[in-house]
Amino acid sequence: MILRLRSDADPHERQKLVTVLRDYGLEVTVLAHGGVPVIGINGHGLPDAFADDLARLPIVEAVVSIGKPYRLAARAVRPEGTVVQVDSVRIGEREPVVIAGPCTVESREQLIRTAEAVREAGATLLRGGAYKPRTSPYSFQGLGERGLELLAEARERTGLPIVTEVLDTEHVELVAQYADMLQIGSRNMMNFALLRKVAATGKPVLLKRGFAATVEEWLLAAEYLLAGGNDQVVLCERGVRGFDPATRFMLDLNAVPLVRQLSHLPVIVDPSHGTGLRELVPGMSLAAIAAGAHGLIVEVHVEPEAALVDGRQSIDPATLADIVRRVRAVRDVIEEPVMA
Ligand code: PEP
Ligand code: MN
Numbered sequence: 001m002i003l004r005l006r007s008d009a010d011p012h013e014r015q016k017l018v019t020v021l022r023d024y025g026l027e028v029t030v031l032a033h034g035g036v037p038v039i040g041i042n043g044h045g046l047p048d049a050f051a052d053d054l055a056r057l058p059i060v061e062a063v064v065s066i067g068k069p070y071r072l073a074a075r076a077v078r079p080e081g082t083v084v085q086v087d088s089v090r091i092g093e094r095e096p097v098v099i100a101g102p103c104t105v106e107s108r109e110q111l112i113r114t115a116e117a118v119r120e121a122g123a124t125l126l127r128g129g130a131y132k133p134r135t136s137p138y139s140f141q142g143l144g145e146r147g148l149e150l151l152a153e154a155r156e157r158t159g160l161p162i163v164t165e166v167l168d169t170e171h172v173e174l175v176a177q178y179a180d181m182l183q184i185g186s187r188n189m190m191n192f193a194l195l196r197k198v199a200a201t202g203k204p205v206l207l208k209r210g211f212a213a214t215v216e217e218w219l220l221a222a223e224y225l226l227a228g229g230n231d232q233v234v235l236c237e238r239g240v241r242g243f244d245p246a247t248r249f250m251l252d253l254n255a256v257p258l259v260r261q262l263s264h265l266p267v268i269v270d271p272s273h274g275t276g277l278r279e280l281v282p283g284m285s286l287a288a289i290a291a292g293a294h295g296l297i298v299e300v301h302v303e304p305e306a307a308l309v310d311g312r313q314s315i316d317p318a319t320l321a322d323i324v325r326r327v328r329a330v331r332d333v334i335e336e337p338v339m340a
Helices: 011-023 048-055 108-121 145-158 169-178 192-201 215-227 255-262 271-275 278-290 317-333
Strands: 002-005 027-031 038-042 060-064 084-086 089-091 097-101 125-127 162-165 181-184 205-208 233-237 267-269 295-299
Touching (some): 038 215, 048 060, 089 097, 097 317, 108 145, 108 317, 145 162, 162 169, 169 181, 169 192, 215 255, 278 295
Parallel strands (some): 097 125, 181 205, 205 233, 233 267, 267 295
Antiparallel strands (some): 002 038, 084 089
């Protein structure tokens, strides 16, 4: 059962209600950062009269019923949408947010140069992997904690908040000390222990879609984060495995307007992994915004040909500047996506 509270609900009254519900032995989740406060009650077979009583409480705006396996992630919980705030950057509003940076932190020089260049190009968040999920155990695995230190230095120099992947549960605390937003990679979307631990940090999360995950599985992964009391969740479509090796993955732009209908969470698109080919990145960036994405995450390198990881899909800063300019132009001409 989900209670949508009034937007002006007194936090003390809310806490009193939560305490009473917990005293009843109910499992209760409170979401209060990204929009209208919401209380989730995890209990099956609660009597209808109980819902009626709760609906009459002055701080409760509505008892929301959801006929979906995911509940807290469902659009009906916050029809007006959730806004995720990473430092001063707000994701989920009209202005598209561009996250950019190298696939992998390789060296101080590479990262600082790239960070300064993406800021110049108009990006407002810096990406970069310190712990990398590599298909082969023999490939470069990232710089680890040294990479995190370099990201912190790049943030210091550019003012850009940082987004970086956390690969496993044992690193969650360490990565959370450095990162402004924690990325859960495609290969980890169903790592439920990781989802729970990341939720508990309270940090904003970028949840990539598993490349073989259905939209429903993806929203259920988001549900783990929400059920852990963290509503600072941004969904990221990054392509699914298709049948055609002509591109690295098949960027599922259907998913963008679809999840905007199904969920209140912001959604962004990764055209770099979604295509695997830098020539396709500008076009798919614009298509993503036209489809209703709240932003992009793009791999950028000062010397794409020399990138240690994912060079073929990395663009240079000049191309990013062009994308940022054109993305704003697209955004200006499109209406909000049509909601069913
Ligand atoms: C990445 O962002 O560099 C990455 C590894 O992405 P994904 O998890 O989507 O493959
Ligand atoms: Mn990459």
